[in-house]
Structure formats: structure tokens, C-alpha cells
Amino acid sequence: MSDWTAPTEDEKRVFNGDGDSNATIEVREVDVRLGGVAVLSGVSTSVESGSFVGLVGPNGAGKSTLLRTIAGVLSPSAGSVLIDGVDVHALSSREASKLVAVVPQDTSLSFAFDVRDVVAMGRTPYRGRVRTGDPVGRERVGWALSRTETDHLAERSIADVSGGERQRVVLARALAQDAPVLLLDEPTSSLDINHQLRTLELVSELVGEGKTVVAAIHDLNLAAHYCEEIVVLSGGTVLESGPPEHVLTEGVLEQAFDTRAVVTRHPVTGSTYVTALPDRPEPTRGHVHVIGGGGVASRLLYLLSGAGYEVTVGALNEGDSDLETARSLGLDAVAIEPFSAVDGGARRAVSRLIDRADVTVLADVEVGSGNLVNLDCARESRSLVVIEDRPFGERNYAGVEGRELYDSLRERARVAGEDELLSAVASALGSEREL
Amino acid sequence: MYGEVRVRTSLWSAGLAVLLVFVALVSTGLGPVTIDPHVVAMAVLNALPVPTAVGATRVDLGPLAVPWPTLTTERVFAFEVADSHQTIVTGIRLPRIVLAATVGFALAAAGTVMQGFFRNPMADPSIIGVSSGAAVGAVAFLVAPTVVPFGLGLQLSAFVGATVTAFAVYMIATEDGRTPVATLLLAGIAIQTFLGAVISFLQINAGESLEQVVYWLMGHLHTSTWADVRLSLPVVLVSFALLYAYAEDLNVLLLGEEDARTLGIEVEWTKRILLATASIVTAAAVAVSGVIGFVGLIVPHMMRLLVGPDHRILLPTSALAGAAFLVATDTVARVGPAEVPVGIVTAALGAPFFLYLLRTREVHAVG
Structure with a gap:
């Protein structure tokens, strides 16, 4: 040789x-x-x-x-x-x-x-x-x-x-x-x-x-x-090919592995961090709309999406971590400008989603004048689950109006802690189907 | 590591060499006439040529006269040994014992190499059809000497049959310069089956020579002469030296061909050398002794259990142990009331022992 x-x-x-x-x-x-x-x-x-x-x-x-x-x-x-x-x-x-x-x-x-x-x-x-x-x-x-x-x-x-x-x-x-x-x-x-x-x-x-x-x-x-x-x-x-942060993107990963993944930065090491998501099952279990904000709904979105529900969310401000979660999960979301209130167009979109949804979930969210509209839309929901881990008083910045609206929602809703989310949604969906 | 292996190899080899000499001396004394070991030793020494002088002579190569070294040997010992005993020892028993040692040495060495090469514990020296080829050559000579070309004798017919068969199997299994081990194995089996049919056909038409044919096929040493020794011993020794030089390559090949390649082994070349040399060693043994089974299968296993899988130590120790084993079994074969072919004895002793190893120790994979 x-x-x-x-x-x-x-x-x-x-x-x-x-x-x-x-x-x-x-x-x-x-x-x-x-x-x-x-x-x-x-x-x-x-x-x-x-x-x-x-x-x-x-x-x-x-x-x-x-x-x-x-x-x-x-x-x-x-x-x-x-x-x-x-x-x-x-x-x-x-x-x-x-x-x-x-x-x-x-x-x-x-x-x-x-x-x-x-x-x-x-x-x-x-x-x-x-x-x-x-x-x-x-x-x-x-x-x-x-x-x-x-x-x-x-x-x-x-x-x-x-x-x-x-x-x-x-x-x-x-x-x-x-x-x-x-x-x-x-x-x-x-x-x-x-x-x-x-x-x-x-x-x-x-x-x-x-x-x-x-x-x-x-x-x-x-x-x-x-x-x-x-x-x-x-x-x-x-x-x-190239440095990890340039190469390991959701698009490339989906193309290469034919799977959905979320790319973030690792909070401790600062390295590019990839989380593969389970393939979304066919949404046969029902449509759940989530009202969240400020990150309180992120876990709910993961759980519901993973459990096979078709999940929508909104309205949320751009930059809200719940919105980022929704996007990384590939969920439909109603988005509005940062730091602005839910306006007429967004309200119509949210109403439409809630109207379509089998169950609406109100997360343990802080309520102010900007997002009160979301709660208002929830009144039209067919079936409602309210997640309550903190007393509403601690997270109400909308005064009496907020309190009244919340109480009226709570009255006709299933109230559950975050940990009981899936069973609450399942039973809400069951009774909704029976009607 | 390096030093340690060399020390262990030397110690084991020396021990086994002593064992071989001991077995040979005892064996020489046994037979219809029993001879004391010290008489045997004296008779051997009497017959031993000892170099006494180194000289030079002139050899005329046409117009050129060149100096040529000469070695003068003399039989320096003259112990008192009865003539009949001297003849029995050096003329009858010793050639057979030296030939048995040579054949055992060759078969065990070739078996060790084949088991490592094929990474298969059931591999034996004949795995690529060497013995079948030798048998066809020998049987053809015995049945119809006139069909054997070039006036080859029995041993040479067998040797040529063996090497031609090994080469043919190699060529059949080679494609694009690569010879996959599995293909080689299967080609070997196919050719052996085919040659088995040829041998059966020759046997049916053997007529008067049938008894000779059967004896040859069973493996035999009873017709051994010093001429057989002169024919096979040099081939065996030279081939063994070549195999030994490749002992470390054989170790690396155990890792698999791809790993071996990334570790710098020229895989196909090394395989070719090992296969050709192991086949020639086997052919040199089979040609003079017929098909003696189990030595090449069982002795390497036994030694691997004792010294480990490293071919630097396994190869020489297996060869020496094979020599001692075949001398001992051939002694059993000829000392009994009626002489039986040694192949029967090796199989009768070897198979149960192999099964014993299989049940009690780990003779699963190589090593």
C-alpha cells in the first residue's frame, strides 16, 4: 500500500x-x-x-x-x-x-x-x-x-x-x-x-x-x-454545522429528528438546552382553553398538552413566559402587545376560542384591569375549571369589579388546586359531554 | 507486560519442553520389547550427531568458485548398548516418536491460530478443508497412482491436495480483495462436503487398496520413517516461526477486524499470511500422518485455560503441549495388544476430556 x-x-x-x-x-x-x-x-x-x-x-x-x-x-x-x-x-x-x-x-x-x-x-x-x-x-x-x-x-x-x-x-x-x-x-x-x-x-x-x-x-x-x-x-x-447555539434550533431539530423540541438556555450552565417533546397525539380528548399570564399557566399548558388535549391560550402579552411556553409547545395563542390591555380584536379572538372550547381553565392568575377582559370572556364558557392555589384577594388588582367577576365565575366552576388539574378537567369534560 | 510475557512464555515453554522429552523417553522404552529409560537415553546419545568442526569448502558455480561453509558432525558418544536395542530405539521407535511430536506440534499450533483467526472455539486446523484436500490427494494416490501428476509420492500428493484446497477455498471466499471470515468458514464447509463425496467415490472404487485407504484416513503413524520427519519437520518449524512472529497481530485481530485496522494492522494481508501459513503447517502434518482429529481442537483450549488468550504465550505452549499429547496418545495406540490408528485414540481420549472442560470450565468463547 x-x-x-x-x-x-x-x-x-x-x-x-x-x-x-x-x-x-x-x-x-x-x-x-x-x-x-x-x-x-x-x-x-x-x-x-x-x-x-x-x-x-x-x-x-x-x-x-x-x-x-x-x-x-x-x-x-x-x-x-x-x-x-x-x-x-x-x-x-x-x-x-x-x-x-x-x-x-x-x-x-x-x-x-x-x-x-x-x-x-x-x-x-x-x-x-x-x-x-x-x-x-x-x-x-x-x-x-x-x-x-x-x-x-x-x-x-x-x-x-x-x-x-x-x-x-x-x-x-x-x-x-x-x-x-x-x-x-x-x-x-x-x-x-x-x-x-x-x-x-x-x-x-x-x-x-x-x-x-x-x-x-x-x-x-x-x-x-x-x-x-x-x-x-x-x-x-x-x-x-456550526456552534451549538446556531445549529441546535427547533427548526433544524424537527427536520433532522422529525420530532418537536424546545430549545432554551440551561438556567445553570448557560448552554443551549434541548427538551424533546412527545409527539402530539391526535387531539381527541377535547379542546381546553387556558387563561393564564405571568408564568402561572406554563405548567398547566405542559400537562394539558401532554395529556392529549387540544390546548389554546390567551390572551397574553408578548414577552409573557406563558406565551413562550405555549409557542414552544406549538399551541395556538392569542397574543397582544407588551404591557397593553386586551383590546377589542383580542377579545373577539378569545371569545371565539372559549366558545369553541369544551372546557376553559382559569389559572391562578393575577388579575388587573388589563386582563379583566379574559375573565369576562370566561363567563361564556361551556364548562369552567378555576385553579386556585392562592386566595384571590392576594392577586386581585382590579378592585371590586374583579372580585365580583371572579366570584361569579367561581360559583359555577370546579375549583381545584394545580395538582388536581387533570382530574378536574376530565370531570368537567365528562359532565359537559353529558349535558 | 512485555517483560512479564516473555518470562512467562520462557518458563511455560521450558516446562513443556522438559515434559515432551520425558514423555518421548518413556515412550521410546515402551513396546513389545521394554527398554530401560537410561538405555534409551544412551542409545539416543549414541545416534546423536554433534557438531565438531566448522570448515569451508569450494563450490564451483560454472566459472566461479565460491567458498561454502561446512559443518562436520560426529557421533561422539559410544555407550554400551545392545545392537538390537540400538536398532529398536533409533531405527524403529524414534522416527515414529519424533514424527508424532512434529505432527502434534503442527496441529496444535495451527488449531490455536485458526481458533483465534475465526474467533470460533470449534475451529480446528482443517476448518478450511486442508485435511479433506490432503485426503483426496492421498486416496487418489493409493487408489490410482497413475492419475497423480508429476510422479508425486503419497506424502507429496497429500500435501499438494491440501494446499490447493486451502487456496481454492480462500479464492472462493474472496471478493474485491476482502475475505470475510464467515464466508471463508462456509466455503470451507461446502468444499469439505464436496471433497467428502469425492473420497467416498474413490473408496468405492478402491478395490484392493481399500484397507490402506481406510488406515490413512483414520490417522496413523505406524509407517513413520526418518524420511517423513525430514519432509515435514523443516516445513513445520519455518511456518511456526512465521506464525509466532504474527502472534501479537493475532491478539489484535481478536478485537475484530475493524478495530484491528484502526490499530494499524493490515488486516487482509495479515489474514492471508496467517491462513496460508496455518494451512501449510497443517498440510505438512496431515501429509505424513493422515487425519488425526482433536489434537488441534482440544490442546489449544486446554492451554488457553492454563496460560490465557495471549498468543505470544499461547502459541508456543500449545504447540509443545500438542507434541507431548500426540507422543503420549500414539504410545497408547501402539503399546496395546493390537495396534490401533492413533486417530482413534486421540478422539477417544480427546472427546470426553473436551466435554469435561465444557462442563466444568468455561470453554465457551475464545478464552
């Missing part, structure tokens, strides 16, 4: 094997066919040296295939993969393995090698046909064991360690390989939450020390938190 022409500068750098050399990855218009089926088509992406790129996408999107292609295991039918400017598919296995180390998805090691022996297999590319002592290798194996915190397992049989430990052993094997590029295929899939974080923290540290890492990661939030860049694969093509 090796070329007979003189090595280029790039190849020399490869052979010299300086562990953390400048290792950019350049995937150019790669097509890969497996068993006659196009798995990747026209995939192009580039990874900067010393960066951490997450590969996300649904099952069957081609993540593993792309990693295997970058590793040189699969040959593309068109296009090329350059690592540090060298076409990996023109290299021998030995040369390629000095550039790229792989942590595969499933590690079937069902035989009784010691952990240390397994890690030492990472030194294969540096081993000669005639066996000699290898002090450098021994030192690197020791280093890899301690970096992955597996040194206490070194003399144990690989068959006797847990799945999480085994994953770290395979990572250690890849580290012992001393390749500047590290490819990880679902490195955290078999790990508990603690080991997921420890593994990704370690990978981040390695990136900080100059390794270039591409990892297929299932968990979008882990990917968003740890990766500098995300590549979304779908149907064998790159749908989007």
Missing part, C-alpha cells in the same frame, strides 16, 4: 509521529455506499486542529459511517478525507493509525486479556515484527491508564470489568495510540450520568491539550455543553 515516491512534508510529519501535531480534518464531498446503498452523499465538513466537534443526528443518519470513513476504515466512492493535508485513504493502516485513534461504539472484548494488555494493543502501530522491549510504549500505556482512571484495573481481566469501565479502557487504548485525532462513536451511550460527564470532561481536557476530537453523541445537551461545534447529519447529508 505504501507509496514508492519520496514522502511529502506532510507524510514526514506523520511518520515522525509527534503526537499532537496540527491535525485538521477536511472531509470533501464524500459519498459512501454500503452494500449498494448510499449512506453518505456529498458530505463536506472541516474540523480545526484542537477542537471538539459533536456529530448529532437520528439513528441511521450516517454518524458511525462518517467516523469510520474519517478513520480510513471505509473507503468513500467519491470525495476524500484529508487529515493534516494527507489523504487517509492513501495511507497504510499503520500510518493511518498513527494519525487517528478510534473508540468504537460496541467493544466486544469477551476474552480474558488483562486490561493492561488491551491498552497496550494501542501501541500496535509502533511495534516491530521482532519483539523488543518498548520503554516508551510502557510509559504511554501507564499514562493512558492513569488519565482514564483505569490504573487500578490494570491487572484485572477485561471480561470482569463493568461496561462503563470497559468503555474507559477502550478510551485508554485509543490514548496509548498517541494519535492527534481521536474519533469517538457514542462514547457515553453505555454509561451512567456520572461516567458520561467524567468521560466528556476528560475528552474536553484532551482537546485542551491539543487533540482534535470528533464524537458522535446521542445526547444533544451533552453535545451542546461540551462541543465547540456541532454537525447535524440527517439522511446521509450535513443538515447544518
Whole structure:
């Protein structure tokens, strides 16, 4: 396989094997066919040296295939993969393995090698046909064991360690390989939450020390938190790539995963945070209109939507967190300008929704002159549930008018705490059906 | 790690070599005429060529005369041993015992490699049809010597049949430069079945040579000569050295071909080397002894339980244990009231022992 022409500068750098050399990855218009089926088509992406790129996408999107292609295991039918400017598919296995180390998805090691022996297999590319002592290798194996915190397992049989430990052993094997590029295929899939974080923290540290890492990661939030860049694969093509906050949008996720998701910022870490929503069931259970505001209805909206009701909400001011929740859940909402009162147009819209709704729910909302109209509309409701966790007096800013209106509503409504919402709505719906 | 493996390999190999010599000496003493072990040792030493001088001679290559090294050997020992005993030891029993050791060594080594290569505990040296090919070659020679081309003898016919079969199976299973292990296995089974039919057909038409054919097929060592040893031992030793050089690659291949590739193994090339070499080792054994079963299956399992799956230590220890095992079983085969083919003994001893291992220890996967 090796070329007979003189090595280029790039190849020399490869052979010299300086562990953390400048290792950019350049995937150019790669097509890969497996068993006659196009798995990747026209995939192009580039990874900067010393960066951490997450590969996300649904099952069957081609993540593993792309990693295997970058590793040189699969040959593309068109296009090329350059690592540090060298076409990996023109290299021998030995040369390629000095550039790229792989942590595969499933590690079937069902035989009784010691952990240390397994890690030492990472030194294969540096081993000669005639066996000699290898002090450098021994030192690197020791280093890899301690970096992955597996040194206490070194003399144990690989068959006797847990799945999480085994994953770290395979990572250690890849580290012992001393390749500047590290490819990880679902490195955290078999790990508990603690080991997921420890593994990704370690990978981040390695990136900080100059390794270039591409990892297929299932968990979008882990990917968003740890990766500098995300590549979304779908149907064998790159749908989007870039920093997590630009790439992980609701639109992209819906397109890639065919599922609805809410993208927010994580309140603690500040990372992009994705919440996948259950597929909305066919709204057969009935239509519920919710009157909320100021965030008190958000949980109700989640619950009702999740329970399979067709949910509408309003009227709400722009910027109200209830309105954002409704939008992220994909609910119909009546929206009005920020800080303005419910006007005639909005009132008609709310009336229409309440008129259509089987049940109207009045959340534990603060009532002022601006939203009194919502309550007024609720008088026309067919069946009403009032959620009351705080006494109305504490949240009435509309004076006597508010109190009278509220009391008149309360009189004919089912009154329930927030926790009893679903049973209250169900029974309201039941009696409404009976009428 | 590296040092530790080397120490363990040396210790185990030395121990097994001592065992092999011991079994061989005891075996040489046993037979219709019982000979004391010390007499055996003296007779062996009497016959042993010891290098006494290194010299040079001239070899004329056309117009060119080149120096050529020579090694002078002499039989330096002259112990008092009865002539009849000397003949029994060096002329009759020793060639058979050395051949048994060679065949056992070869089959166990090839079995170890095949089990690792196929990652299949039921793999044996003949898995890709080497033995069937050898049998066709040998039976064809016995039934109709005139059809065998190039005037090959029995052993060479068998050897050629074996290597041609292995090569054919390899070619059938190869597509686009890749040879999937599963395809190889199935192609091997198909070819073995086909060759089994050919052998049956030849047997039906064997006529007077049927008894010879049956004896050959059952595995035998009773016709062993020093010529057989000279034919197979060098092939076995050279092939073994090559296999041993690939012991670590075989370890890495156990991880699966894709992992092996990302760890820098030239997978297809390595598979080709291992398969060809293991087939040649097997062919060299089968050609001189017929099909002796179970040695290549059971000895590697036994040694894997004792020394672990690392081929750097497993391969040499299995080979030595296989040698000792076959010498011992062949002794049982020939010492009884009527000599039976050794293949019957290895199967009769090996199968129950294998079942014992299966029930008591873990002979599930490789390792």
C-alpha cells in the first residue's frame, strides 16, 4: 500500500509521529455506499486542529459511517478525507493509525486479556515484527491508564470489568495510540450520568491539550455543553454545522429528528438546552382553553398538552413566559402587545376560542384591569375549571369589579388546586359531554 | 507486560519442553520389547550427531568458485548398548516418536491460530478443508497412482491436495480483495462436503487398496520413517516461526477486524499470511500422518485455560503441549495388544476430556 515516491512534508510529519501535531480534518464531498446503498452523499465538513466537534443526528443518519470513513476504515466512492493535508485513504493502516485513534461504539472484548494488555494493543502501530522491549510504549500505556482512571484495573481481566469501565479502557487504548485525532462513536451511550460527564470532561481536557476530537453523541445537551461545534447529519447529508447555539434550533431539530423540541438556555450552565417533546397525539380528548399570564399557566399548558388535549391560550402579552411556553409547545395563542390591555380584536379572538372550547381553565392568575377582559370572556364558557392555589384577594388588582367577576365565575366552576388539574378537567369534560 | 510475557512464555515453554522429552523417553522404552529409560537415553546419545568442526569448502558455480561453509558432525558418544536395542530405539521407535511430536506440534499450533483467526472455539486446523484436500490427494494416490501428476509420492500428493484446497477455498471466499471470515468458514464447509463425496467415490472404487485407504484416513503413524520427519519437520518449524512472529497481530485481530485496522494492522494481508501459513503447517502434518482429529481442537483450549488468550504465550505452549499429547496418545495406540490408528485414540481420549472442560470450565468463547 505504501507509496514508492519520496514522502511529502506532510507524510514526514506523520511518520515522525509527534503526537499532537496540527491535525485538521477536511472531509470533501464524500459519498459512501454500503452494500449498494448510499449512506453518505456529498458530505463536506472541516474540523480545526484542537477542537471538539459533536456529530448529532437520528439513528441511521450516517454518524458511525462518517467516523469510520474519517478513520480510513471505509473507503468513500467519491470525495476524500484529508487529515493534516494527507489523504487517509492513501495511507497504510499503520500510518493511518498513527494519525487517528478510534473508540468504537460496541467493544466486544469477551476474552480474558488483562486490561493492561488491551491498552497496550494501542501501541500496535509502533511495534516491530521482532519483539523488543518498548520503554516508551510502557510509559504511554501507564499514562493512558492513569488519565482514564483505569490504573487500578490494570491487572484485572477485561471480561470482569463493568461496561462503563470497559468503555474507559477502550478510551485508554485509543490514548496509548498517541494519535492527534481521536474519533469517538457514542462514547457515553453505555454509561451512567456520572461516567458520561467524567468521560466528556476528560475528552474536553484532551482537546485542551491539543487533540482534535470528533464524537458522535446521542445526547444533544451533552453535545451542546461540551462541543465547540456541532454537525447535524440527517439522511446521509450535513443538515447544518456550526456552534451549538446556531445549529441546535427547533427548526433544524424537527427536520433532522422529525420530532418537536424546545430549545432554551440551561438556567445553570448557560448552554443551549434541548427538551424533546412527545409527539402530539391526535387531539381527541377535547379542546381546553387556558387563561393564564405571568408564568402561572406554563405548567398547566405542559400537562394539558401532554395529556392529549387540544390546548389554546390567551390572551397574553408578548414577552409573557406563558406565551413562550405555549409557542414552544406549538399551541395556538392569542397574543397582544407588551404591557397593553386586551383590546377589542383580542377579545373577539378569545371569545371565539372559549366558545369553541369544551372546557376553559382559569389559572391562578393575577388579575388587573388589563386582563379583566379574559375573565369576562370566561363567563361564556361551556364548562369552567378555576385553579386556585392562592386566595384571590392576594392577586386581585382590579378592585371590586374583579372580585365580583371572579366570584361569579367561581360559583359555577370546579375549583381545584394545580395538582388536581387533570382530574378536574376530565370531570368537567365528562359532565359537559353529558349535558 | 512485555517483560512479564516473555518470562512467562520462557518458563511455560521450558516446562513443556522438559515434559515432551520425558514423555518421548518413556515412550521410546515402551513396546513389545521394554527398554530401560537410561538405555534409551544412551542409545539416543549414541545416534546423536554433534557438531565438531566448522570448515569451508569450494563450490564451483560454472566459472566461479565460491567458498561454502561446512559443518562436520560426529557421533561422539559410544555407550554400551545392545545392537538390537540400538536398532529398536533409533531405527524403529524414534522416527515414529519424533514424527508424532512434529505432527502434534503442527496441529496444535495451527488449531490455536485458526481458533483465534475465526474467533470460533470449534475451529480446528482443517476448518478450511486442508485435511479433506490432503485426503483426496492421498486416496487418489493409493487408489490410482497413475492419475497423480508429476510422479508425486503419497506424502507429496497429500500435501499438494491440501494446499490447493486451502487456496481454492480462500479464492472462493474472496471478493474485491476482502475475505470475510464467515464466508471463508462456509466455503470451507461446502468444499469439505464436496471433497467428502469425492473420497467416498474413490473408496468405492478402491478395490484392493481399500484397507490402506481406510488406515490413512483414520490417522496413523505406524509407517513413520526418518524420511517423513525430514519432509515435514523443516516445513513445520519455518511456518511456526512465521506464525509466532504474527502472534501479537493475532491478539489484535481478536478485537475484530475493524478495530484491528484502526490499530494499524493490515488486516487482509495479515489474514492471508496467517491462513496460508496455518494451512501449510497443517498440510505438512496431515501429509505424513493422515487425519488425526482433536489434537488441534482440544490442546489449544486446554492451554488457553492454563496460560490465557495471549498468543505470544499461547502459541508456543500449545504447540509443545500438542507434541507431548500426540507422543503420549500414539504410545497408547501402539503399546496395546493390537495396534490401533492413533486417530482413534486421540478422539477417544480427546472427546470426553473436551466435554469435561465444557462442563466444568468455561470453554465457551475464545478464552
